[in-house]
Every structure is written in structure tokens, then in C-alpha cells.
Amino acid sequence: MQNYDYIVVGSGSSGSVITNRLSEISNISVCVIEAGGTNQHPYIKMPAGFIKTINDKRFNWCFKTEKNKNVNNREILFPRGKGFGGSSSINGHLYVRGQPDDYNQWSQLGNYGWSYDDILPYFKKSEFKENGSADTRGKDGPLFVSDIVEKHPICEEFIKGSRELGIKIQEDYNSGDQEGIFYYQRTIKNGARYSAYDAFLKTAIKRKNVDVKKNTMVLKIIFEGKKAVGLVCEKNNKIFQIHANKEIILCAGAIGTPHLLQVSGIGNFEHLNEIGVKPVHENKNVGEGLQDHYAVRVANKINLPNSLNEKASGYKLALEIIKWFMFRKGLISYSPAHVGAFLKSSPEIDFPDLQFVFTPASYTEGMIGKLQDHPGITCGVWQSRPQSRGYIRATSNNIKIDPIIQPNYLKEKIDQDILIEGVKMCRKLLKTSNIEKISVNETLPGEHVKTNNEILNFVRNNGATVYHAIGSCKMGVDQSAVVNPSLKILGLENIRVADASIMPTMPSGNTNAATLMIAEKASDLIKKDLN
Numbered sequence: 001m002q003n004y005d006y007i008v009v010g011s012g013s014s015g016s017v018i019t020n021r022l023s024e025i026s027n028i029s030v031c032v033i034e035a036g037g038t039n040q041h042p043y044i045k046m047p048a049g050f051i052k053t054i055n056d057k058r059f060n061w062c063f064k065t066e067k068n069k070n071v072n073n074r075e076i077l078f079p080r081g082k083g084f085g086g087s088s089s090i091n092g093h094l095y096v097r098g099q100p101d102d103y104n105q106w107s108q109l110g111n112y113g114w115s116y117d118d119i120l121p122y123f124k125k126s127e128f129k130e131n132g133s134a135d136t137r138g139k140d141g142p143l144f145v146s147d148i149v150e151k152h153p154i155c156e157e158f159i160k161g162s163r164e165l166g167i168k169i170q171e172d173y174n175s176g177d178q179e180g181i182f183y184y185q186r187t188i189k190n191g192a193r194y195s196a197y198d199a200f201l202k203t204a205i206k207r208k209n210v211d212v213k214k215n216t217m218v219l220k221i222i223f224e225g226k227k228a229v230g231l232v233c234e235k236n237n238k239i240f241q242i243h244a245n246k247e248i249i250l251c252a253g254a255i256g257t258p259h260l261l262q263v264s265g266i267g268n269f270e271h272l273n274e275i276g277v278k279p280v281h282e283n284k285n286v287g288e289g290l291q292d293h294y295a296v297r298v299a300n301k302i303n304l305p306n307s308l309n310e311k312a313s314g315y316k317l318a319l320e321i322i323k324w325f326m327f328r329k330g331l332i333s334y335s336p337a338h339v340g341a342f343l344k345s346s347p348e349i350d351f352p353d354l355q356f357v358f359t360p361a362s363y364t365e366g367m368i369g370k371l372q373d374h375p376g377i378t379c380g381v382w383q384s385r386p387q388s389r390g391y392i393r394a395t396s397n398n399i400k401i402d403p404i405i406q407p408n409y410l411k412e413k414i415d416q417d418i419l420i421e422g423v424k425m426c427r428k429l430l431k432t433s434n435i436e437k438i439s440v441n442e443t444l445p446g447e448h449v450k451t452n453n454e455i456l457n458f459v460r461n462n463g464a465t466v467y468h469a470i471g472s473c474k475m476g477v478d479q480s481a482v483v484n485p486s487l488k489i490l491g492l493e494n495i496r497v498a499d500a501s502i503m504p505t506m507p508s509g510n511t512n513a514a515t516l517m518i519a520e521k522a523s524d525l526i527k528k529d530l531n
């Protein structure tokens with residue numbers, strides 16, 4: 001059996017960071033195991049390749065949510081990255097840290113060491129950002145974060161128009177104050193995606209003390225009593241075991257990590273018995289507490305033939321592809337969202353509770369995928385800190401069978417109310433005089449949708465994940481926790497979770513930056529225990 005000091009499960013955002021940081025110590029051995037491949041396909045490198053990888057099983061687990069009455073019994077496509085870089089290899093590149101208050105809330109819940117002041121150094125450690133204040137932005141980290149260079153004329157009009165609504169321009173929404181309108185910062189370098197693989201794993205796998213096992217699925221964790229000692233893996237239909245001398249670090253993501261724990265006997269014993277898993281340790285919270293951002297999009301048809309829709313087919317698309325291969329510019333170098341805003345659903349609240357995305361393009365039925373065949377623009381919105389909670393549940397003792405993913409979108413009334421306000425604000429943003437002069441009509445939801453009930457029905461029918469699953473192995477000090485603030489799984493030895501699943505509450509933003517920060521901090525916690 002092969003032996004390593006540390007075994008990292010998953011080479012996604014968090015696994016890439018941890019493999020890199022642990023292997024900086026040359027006299028320890030690290031093995032990283034990844035179910036997918038190397039992800040060196042042009043669709044991964046091209047920022048606009050996002051639209052292709054969103055439903056491609058070569059790079060994506062392509063899960064679906066369980067039906068739920070709150071979203072009018074729809075199954076919703078639920079992408080998760082597979083292969084080097086994990087979800088950071090198929091994500092929308094937006095780099096958003098959240099608000100200081102998000103992390104201060106984590107600390108107030110008893111997670112000492114996770115307040116904004118505590119975790120800011122880890123955000124900075126990851127990052128290389130040319131401009132921005134050195135007080136808040138990283139200047140020599142491995143992750144390249146860039147500003148948008150090509151500013152589309154329709155985006156400029158959208159921003160100008162927002163001034164009529166009294167919205168301020170936000171110079172750096174990652175500096176501690178989010179409120180206002182801005183161009184998104186992205187994990188893109190010279191017009192190409194810069195995933196966690198590019199920033200962290202690529203360096204690590206060149207080191208002699210790192211072994212990478214790609215196209216290898218972890219089937220089960222092996223326990224001796226309550227101590228995690230190794231893994232059962234499968235590659236090319238061959239099953240083998242590997243042994244961890246010191247620790248196993250789970251970085252399989254907010255779906256993969258609770259799923260692996262459950263099939264390994266860690267979970268609710270009643271559930272484990274139902275699916276034929278031999279119980280090892282009872283923790284009823286494994287897989288519970290799932291949170292996600294649920295987005296809805298308002299779209300207008302416009303009278304100018306200069307939206308992205310017109311460039312995305314036929315010979316124009318071919319020219320854009322050539323342009324990207326030659327200069328790394330144009331349509332193919334664009335992220336799915338260009339302009340963003342953090343705004344309050346009501347003037348009475350302290351911090352923004354809505355996040356907006358604006359794109360000079362429109363999609364059939366508002367779902368990212370196929371662009372419409374007439375010029376269009378889209379303003380999308382989601383609630384920053386949804387209150388609804390769902391779950392991940394294994395359906396079999398075989399990890400290869402997909403688990404149930406039930407995010408319970410819109411379960412809580414407050415989530416419904418805030419999204420109704422969000423749709424109304426999207427409409428206002430698309431009715432400023434700058435946008436009005438180029439608009440033909442509203443195509444989604446359409447002018448006939450007027451009352452709150454009609455808007456809510458539209459939200460139920462047309463919303464979808466914005467891919468920010470968290471919270472399914474929650475960090476805490478109370479009865480609902482799976483890991484403690486050192487990220488060790490409660491009641492077990494030699495095993496931690498260090499990915500998006502540990503977030504106790506949702507950060508006000510897209511979740512990649514927060515996941516990288518968690519992994520940076522986890523690496524320090526592990527190194528500290530080593531000394």
C-alpha cells in the first residue's frame with residue numbers, strides 16, 4: 001500500500017491551494033487525488049468557454065437538484081467542476097470576497113479566528129492584484145485577479161444610467177465596502193482563465209514530494225475506530241488503497257465532501273442504515289445546512305445590433321475565435337457577467353443584500369446556455385444571504401450514484417420577498433433614460449408580469465443556481481456543526497474538511513475567493529499542528 005503524510009481529496013479550488021502550501025515543506029509527502037482529468041481543453045482556457053462547459057460531463061459532474069414545489073417542481077441543472085482546478089476551471093471567473101460583516105458573523109457564531117481581521121491576510125496571501133490599496137489587496141500572491149479592459153459601450157450606458165437612481169460608482173468592491181456599481185474583477189490573465197490549477201496546483205505538481213492521482217475516484221475513507229487512516233480509490237476499474245501517516249484533508253466540494261463522508265459511515269445512522277452503509281460515527285449534520293444563491297434574470301430586446309448575441313454565431317463567431325487565439329481579446333475573452341452592483345433591497349438595512357450582474361447579451365428563457373437571435377441585454381439578481389437551508393443525501397452506498405441535492409430555494413418567505421424586490425430593481429436599472437433609448441421591450445419576465453404574486457411566480461419558474469453551494473459540512477461550536485474552527489471533523493481523528501462546505505453562512509458574493517481563503521487558512525492550521 002502507498003503511504004503519504006497528507007492526502008488531499010479533490011484538486012479543485014481548495015485542494016489546489018492545500019496541495020501547494022503543504023508541499024512547500026520539502027520533507028513531507030503529499031498526495032492529491034482527483035476524479036477528473038487535467039482540464040487542458042481550450043474550452044477551459046477560453047473565458048467564454050463557460051457556456052460550453054456548463055453542461056459537459058468531461059469537466060463537470062452535471063448534477064441536478066431534486067424537484068421542489070417552491071420552484072414549481074423543476075429539476076435545476078447543478079454544475080460542479082471535475083478535473084484539475086475543479087469548479088474554478090468552469091466558473092464564471094468573478095472574484096468577489098464578500099463583506100467584512102459576513103466573516104465577523106462567522107466569528108460571532110463562535111468560530112474564533114475567522115473574523116474579517118483574522119482572514120483578510122489569507123485573502124491577500126492568495127492574490128496578485130496590480131491596483132487597489134495595499135491595505136486590503138494582495139500584491140504578490142499566485143492568483144492573478146484582473147480588471148476588465150474591454151468596456152462594452154452598452155455596459156457604459158448601463159453604468160451611466162444608474163446614476164439617475166442615485167447609485168454610486170464603487171472603485172473596489174473587494175476593499176471592505178461593497179455598495180455601488182462597478183466592473184467585475186476576474187480570475188483571468190491576459191485574456192485566458194486563471195484557475196486554482198494555474199495559480200496553485202501547477203507549481204505544486206512539479207515538486208518531488210507531491211504525487212497526483214488523476215482520473216481516480218475516492219470511493220471510501222478507511223477508519224480504524226474513529227481514526228481516518230486511508231482511502232479506497234478506483235482508477236481504470238482497478239481498486240486500491242492508500243495510507244495517510246498524518247491526515248486526510250477533504251476538498252471534494254460542497255457536494256462531494258458530505259457525499260464521501262456519508263458513504264464512509266459518517267452521518268445520520270438512520271439514513272446510513274437505509275442506504276446500506278456500515279455506520280462509523282454519528283453526526284446528523286453531515287450534508288445538512290446546504291445553502292446556495294438562486295438567481296433570476298430580467299432581459300430586454302434592444303434596437304442596436306451591438307449586443308454579444310449578434311457576434312456569437314456564423315462567420316462572426318469564427319472571427320472572434322481567431323481573434324482570441326491570436327490576441328486573447330474580444331468575445332471569447334469575456335466573462336458571463338461584465339458589470340455588477342451591490343445594492344440594498346430597502347434603505348432601512350445596513351449593508352447591501354442584493355447582488356446584480358449585467359451582460360450585454362440575452363439568453364433563451366433567461367437560462368445561461370443559448371443566446372437569443374435578436375439583440376438583447378440582461379440584468380440578473382440574487383439575494384446575498386439567503387435564509388433557506390437544504391441538504392445533500394447519498395442515495396446508495398456506492399459513491400458513483402449521484403446524491404440528492406435539495407437546496408430548498410425560496411423555502412423561507414424572506415428569500416421570496418427580497419428576490420421580488422430584486423426583480424423590481426433590475427427593471428429600474430433597465431429603465432433608466434440611457435437604457436430606455438436603446439430598448440424595444442422587456443422580454444423577460446415581460447410587461448404583463450406586474451403584481452408581487454406574478455413576479456414571485458416568474459422567480460419560481462425561471463430562477464436557477466448561480467453555483468455557490470456551501471454549508472453542507474458546517475464549521476461551528478454548536479449542535480449543528482460538522483467541523484470545529486480548526487476544521488477538524490468533530491469526534492474523529494486525522495481528518496479535516498477545508499472546502500466550500502465548511503462555510504457556516506453565505507458570504508455576500510460569489511464563493512471562489514472565500515474558498516481559496518479557507519484553504520489558505522487551513523494550510524496554516526495544518527502546518528501549525530505539524531510543529
Ligand SMILES: Cc1cc2nc3c(=O)[nH]c(=O)nc-3n(C[C@H](O)[C@H](O)[C@H](O)COP(=O)(O)OP(=O)(O)OC[C@H]3O[C@@H](n4cnc5c(N)ncnc54)[C@H](O)[C@@H]3O)c2cc1C
Pocket residue numbers: 009010011012013014015033034035036054079080081082083084085086087088090091092093094095096216217218219251252253254256257260399466467468469499500501509510511512513515
Ligand atoms: C459553473 C460555476 C460557475 C461559478 N462561478 C463563480 C464565479 O464566477 N465566481 C466565484 O467566486 N465562484 C464561482 N463559482 C463557485 C466556485 O467556483 C466554488 O465555490 C469553488 O470553486 C468551490 O471550491 P471547492 O474546492 O469547494 O470545490 P471544487 O472546486 O468543486 O473542487 C472539488 C474537486 O473534488 C473532486 N472530487 C469530488 N469528489 C471526488 C471523489 N470522490 N474522488 C476524487 N475527487 C473528487 C472534484 O472532481 C473537484 O475537482 C462557480 C461554480 C460553478 C460550478
